[in-house]
Structures are given as C-alpha cells and as structure tokens.
Amino acid sequence: MFLFDVVANNLWIIIAALLVFVMTIAVGFLEVGEFGQKYDRALLKTLIITGSAIFFMAMLGFNDAFAPTINGIIGNPLYTGAFLGGFDPNVAGILNGVWWSMTSSYFGTGLTTTTYFLFETAFAAVTLALVGLIIFRKVRMTAFFLYSIVYFLLIWAIPAAWIWNPTGWLAKMGMVDFAGGLVVHGAAGAAGLGIMLRIWQEERKKGLKQSPQVKTSVNSGWLTLGLLFLWIGWFGFNPGSVLQFNAEALVVVITTFLAAAAACGSTLIFTKLMLKRKPQLIDGVNGVVMGLIVITPLAGFVSIGSAAILGLLGGPIFVYGEKIFARPKWFTDPAGLLAGHTFGGIFGVLMIALFAQQAFAIGSGAPTLPNGLFFGGGSAALSQLGVEVLGVVAVMVTVFILSYLTCLGIAALMNGRITRKNYDSE
Numbered sequence: 001m002f003l004f005d006v007v008a009n010n011l012w013i014i015i016a017a018l019l020v021f022v023m024t025i026a027v028g029f030l031e032v033g034e035f036g037q038k039y040d041r042a043l044l045k046t047l048i049i050t051g052s053a054i055f056f057m058a059m060l061g062f063n064d065a066f067a068p069t070i071n072g073i074i075g076n077p078l079y080t081g082a083f084l085g086g087f088d089p090n091v092a093g094i095l096n097g098v099w100w101s102m103t104s105s106y107f108g109t110g111l112t113t114t115t116y117f118l119f120e121t122a123f124a125a126v127t128l129a130l131v132g133l134i135i136f137r138k139v140r141m142t143a144f145f146l147y148s149i150v151y152f153l154l155i156w157a158i159p160a161a162w163i164w165n166p167t168g169w170l171a172k173m174g175m176v177d178f179a180g181g182l183v184v185h186g187a188a189g190a191a192g193l194g195i196m197l198r199i200w201q202e203e204r205k206k207g208l209k210q211s212p213q214v215k216t217s218v219n220s221g222w223l224t225l226g227l228l229f230l231w232i233g234w235f236g237f238n239p240g241s242v243l244q245f246n247a248e249a250l251v252v253v254i255t256t257f258l259a260a261a262a263a264c265g266s267t268l269i270f271t272k273l274m275l276k277r278k279p280q281l282i283d284g285v286n287g288v289v290m291g292l293i294v295i296t297p298l299a300g301f302v303s304i305g306s307a308a309i310l311g312l313l314g315g316p317i318f319v320y321g322e323k324i325f326a327r328p329k330w331f332t333d334p335a336g337l338l339a340g341h342t343f344g345g346i347f348g349v350l351m352i353a354l355f356a357q358q359a360f361a362i363g364s365g366a367p368t369l370p371n372g373l374f375f376g377g378g379s380a381a382l383s384q385l386g387v388e389v390l391g392v393v394a395v396m397v398t399v400f401i402l403s404y405l406t407c408l409g410i411a412a413l414m415n416g417r418i419t420r421k422n423y424d425s426e
Contacts (some may be wrong), residue, residue, distance in 0.1 A: 001059035006079050006098075006110035013111055013119050016240025017259040020122035024050050026226050027129040029103070033223025034282065034335060035136065035216055045132055053125035056152040059123065062117050065165065066159035068100065072169030073263055074161050084113060106166045107365050109244040118163075119240060123184060124156045126237075130188035131195070131403075133335040136200055137215050143410050143418035147195075150406045155191060158182045159395045166198025174384065175391040176352060177240035177364050181297025181345040182395055189342025190396045195418075196331040198411065202419045204318075210329035212423060219280055219333075226292070227285045231260065234292050238299045241364075248300060248363025256292065257301045263291025266315025274319050277390035288338060290318040293344035294351075300364030301356040310351060317343055346392055353385035396406070 028046035035042075060077045067079030085091030092101045094112025102111040111119075128151055135144060162168040163177050177183055203211055238256040242249040267287025268279040291311040299307070321339030333339070354372045361369040370380035377384070411418050 005244075006092035009077055009109050010111055010115045012245035012249070013115050013240055013243065016236030017115075017119040017122045017195045019236025019295055020119070020126060020234045020240065021050065021233075022229055023126045023237065024053075024129045025123075025243055025282070026124065026233055027133065028227060029222055029226030029284075030261050031133065031136075031226075031335070033219045033226050035214065036219050043142075044142065045141070046129060046136075048141070049128050049148060050125050050134060050147040052145065052375070053121050053128065056149055057121040058117070059153075061152040061157050062120065063159035064153060065124075065164075066101065067100070067114070068121060069165055069167040069169075071168060072162070072172060074158060075165060076350055080113070084117060087140075105241055109365075111243060120160070123180060124152055124160075124340075125235075125368035126155055127180070127184045127188050127232075128152070130337060130341055131191045132186070133337050134192040134196060134331075134333060135349070136332075138214075138419050138423055139195070140414065140418060140420050143414055146410045146413070147406055147418075150402075151191070155402045155406065156187070157400060158174065160263040160345070162395065163391060170387070170391045170394070173387050174368065175387045175402060176361075176369055177275050177297045177349055177391070178300045178364060178366075179238045181293070181398055182392055185293050185296065186343025186349065186392065187395055187399045189338050189345070190399040192337050194329075194400045194405075195200040196333075197219070197404055198407035199286075199419055200330045202417050207255040210268045211331050216282075216334055218280075220281055223281060223285055227288060228256070230258075231288060231292070234260075238292075238296060242300055243365060246363055246364040248360060251304070251360065252299045252364070254304050255302060256295055257309035258304060259307045260288045260291035260315055262308050262311025263294065263314035263318075264288045266312045267318055268315075270316045271302045272321045276317070279335050286318060286340065289336075290314040291342050293341055294348045298355060299367060301352060301361040301366065303355075303357055303360060306355040306357075310348070310355065313345060313347075317347055346396075349388050349392060350385065352365075352390055353381050356381075356384075 004015055009162045014094045025046050025251045031042045059082055063077045063079045067075035069075050080091050086162040089095055098110050102109050133187045160183055197233045239249045239252040264284050264287035271283045289315045292319050294310050294314040304416055321343040325333050325338045354374050355373040356369055358371050371377040375380040407418055
C-alpha cells in the first residue's frame with residue numbers, strides 16, 4: 001500500500017469517527033424531540049456516555065474488543081496495557097506502525113492504533129446511547145454511569161471481539177456484520193431488555209401491576225434536528241466501516257442514504273395502510289432511522305438496487321414491530337428500541353445471506369463472503385445464513401444476561417434499586 005493511501009485512509013476514518021460521535025448527541029436530541037423533556041437530563045446523559053466511552057475504552061475496553069483474542073472469546077486486555085500503553089511511546093501504532101489487524105495479514109488498511117481506537121470508541125458510545133433510550137426518567141443517573149463502566153469494558157466488547165475482531169470465534173466461522181446490525185443495534189436491544197427486566201422487578205416490588213408508560217410529547221424542531229444530525233452521522237457510521245477510502249466507500253454512501261429514503265416512504269405508506277391513521281412527522285423520522293438500521297449490517301456487501309428493496313421492506317417491518325412490542329405491559333419502549341433497532345438490525349444481518357454480492361464485499365474487506373441466495377450463492381449462501389443465525393442467538397442471549405446481571409449488581413450496591421423514586425421529577 002502506498003504512503004498516500006495510508007494517509008488518506010487514516011484521515012477518512014478520523015473524519016468518519018467524528019461524524020459517529022455526533023450521532024450520540026443526536027440520539028439525545030431525538031429523545032428531547034420525541035418526549036418533550038427538559039433538556040438537561042437527556043443531554044447530560046449523552047455527555048456521560050461520550051465521556052465514559054472515551055475513558056473506559058482507552059483504559060481497557062478497546063483491548064477487550066480488538067486486541068488478539070484469548071480463545072476467540074475476548075481480546076487480551078493487557079495487549080497494549082492500560083490507556084493504549086500509557087506513558088510508553090513505543091506501543092505499535094502510537095507513533096509508528098499500525099494496529100495489528102490493519103496490517104496486510106488482515107484488513108490491510110494501514111490504520112494507526114489511535115485512528116482505529118477513535119473510530120471504534122465512537123461506535124461503542126452511540127450503542128450505549130441507543131440502550132439509554134429505554135431508561136428515560138426511570139433509572140438513576142448514578143446507576144446508569146456505573147452501568148456504562150461495565151458496558152464499555154465487557155458488554156459491548158464481547159460481541160465486537162466475536163464478530164469484528166478477525167480472531168473472534170464467530171469471525172473465524174465466517175460471520176460478518178458490516179457496520180453493526182447485531183454488534184450495535186441488535187445488541188443494544190438485548191442490553192435494553194436486560195435493563196427493562198430489572199426495572200420491572202423493582203416496579204413490581206412497589207405494587208405496580210404494569211410498567212408506567214412514558215408519555216410522548218413531540219417537539220418538531222428538536223426531533224427534526226436530531227434526525228438531521230443522526231443522518232449526517234451515519235455518513236461516517238456506514239461508509240467509514242469500509243475502513244479505507246476507496247470506491248466501495250462511496251457506494252456505501254449511496255446504499256445507506258437510498259435505503260433511508262426508501263424506508264421513509266414505505267413507513268409513511270404502511271402507517272396509513274396498517275394503522276389506519278394519517279402519517280405524522282415522527283412516522284417519517286422513524287422510517288428514515290429504520291432504513292438506516294436495516295442497511296447497516298450489509299451496506300458494504302450489496303448493490304444499490306438491493307439497498308432500495310431493503311429500504312422499502314423496512315417500513316412495514318417497523319410498523320408491524322411497533323404493534324408487537326406495544327402489547328407487553330411490563331416494559332415501556334416508546335422510542336422503538338426493540339421494534340426499530342432490534343428487529344431492524346437482526347433482519348438486516350439475516351439478509352446478508354440473501355442479498356450479498358461478492359463484487360461489493362471485496363472492497364469492504366470481506367472477500368470470502370459468498371454471493372447471497374438471490375445472486376446464485378446456493379449452498380454457500382445457506383451456510384452463511386446458518387452462521388449469521390448462530391451469531392444472532394449467541395450475541396442476543398449473552399448480552400441480555402450480562403446486562404441483567406450488571407443491573408442486579410448495581411442495585412445491590414445502591415440499596416436494592418436502580419430506579420428513581422419519582423419518575424416525573426427532573
């Protein structure tokens with residue numbers, strides 16, 4: 001690889017990382033826009049998430065996820081030492097060289113340790129921001145901060161180590177997840193469910209028969225601003241996941257934005273057809289987000305035409321998912337974490353085995369990914385589907401259990417509860 005290519009790759013990924021960091025703040029804007037909350041609590045939460053991500057990922061979380069793994073399970077936490085080598089100027093990729101998985105033996109993109117750290121830390125931050133959508137006014141901020149420590153050191157690191165680390169056990173089996181349909185969106189849903197279960201247990205102790213519903217109060221300005229920043233941030237989220245600046249990164253820009261546009265339209269249409277009501281601003285916003293979610297795990301593996309089809313499918317999936325998750329009374333999910341991020345992310349991951357085309361996957365660092373069933377993949381595509389299903393089950397179960405146990409431990413440290421006494425107080 002020429003020096004110019006290495007410099008261009010690092011510059012592109014640094015820009016992409018900054019765009020992904022914007023997404024964490026954008027989630028806070030969306031929360032304000034959907035629920036009409038006073039700004040302080042929602043935006044303070046995004047600052048806590050961003051600060052915790054940078055600190056704890058630097059401390060050990062980045063190694064846990066992306067250092068050479070121990071038996072394919074978790075990265076060696078001592079690979080660089082704490083804080084990316086601390087005071088040592090000789091750590092590979094800090095001043096000279098590249099991160100081990102960015103060498104020609106693996107991805108071959110020439111990213112330095114610091115560039116790759118910044119990019120993946122931004123992903124970890126926005127994933128916890130998605131998890132944070134379900135706590136609203138219910139969880140104590142101190143409890144959420146303690147949760148963030150475990151989250152960045154372990155809960156987020158494990159799926160990343162399994163799938164995005166080339167020595168992870170699922171990666172070795174051939175599983176792919178381009179920009180995080182499972183590692184980000186599906187796993188966020190599983191983590192959120194773990195928190196929801198603990199919240200419900202505490203609410204039942206208070207004598208409640210069902211979980212108090214969170215009231216929505218749409219603020220059009222904040223909602224639109226949040227969507228705008230989120231959509232712009234996704235320019236770094238998906239195209240940046242190519243991990244180099246090449247022609248495929250530009251294709252991913254189009255697949256990402258086209259899927260979002262298609263899902264916006266289909267969501268508005270199916271809101272009218274399935275729910276029998278006039279579509280509103282929030283339906284369009286949810287449609288755009290759903291399209292972005294669905295395309296995320298395979299944006300770098302599919303054609304522009306496939307992206308349009310996948311986006312159109314996102315609308316009815318979201319509308320139907322909302323109907324399903326509105327039925328249980330033991331949790332509240334008014335922001336669509338389960339219907340959108342979980343349903344959409346898992347759906348996108350499974351579609352890899354149907355829509356992938358090797359010609360596109362090569363430029364995204366997955367040259368061995370077979371064509372999908374719709375493109376002549378045959379038995380290889382069916383085998384890929386089996387690997388993706390295995391990964392979904394393994395990650396969802398593991399993250400749910402770890403998230404719930406973490407909440408249980410935090411509750412034990414905080415007089416038996418992670419929930420606030422008064423949900424209506426600011």
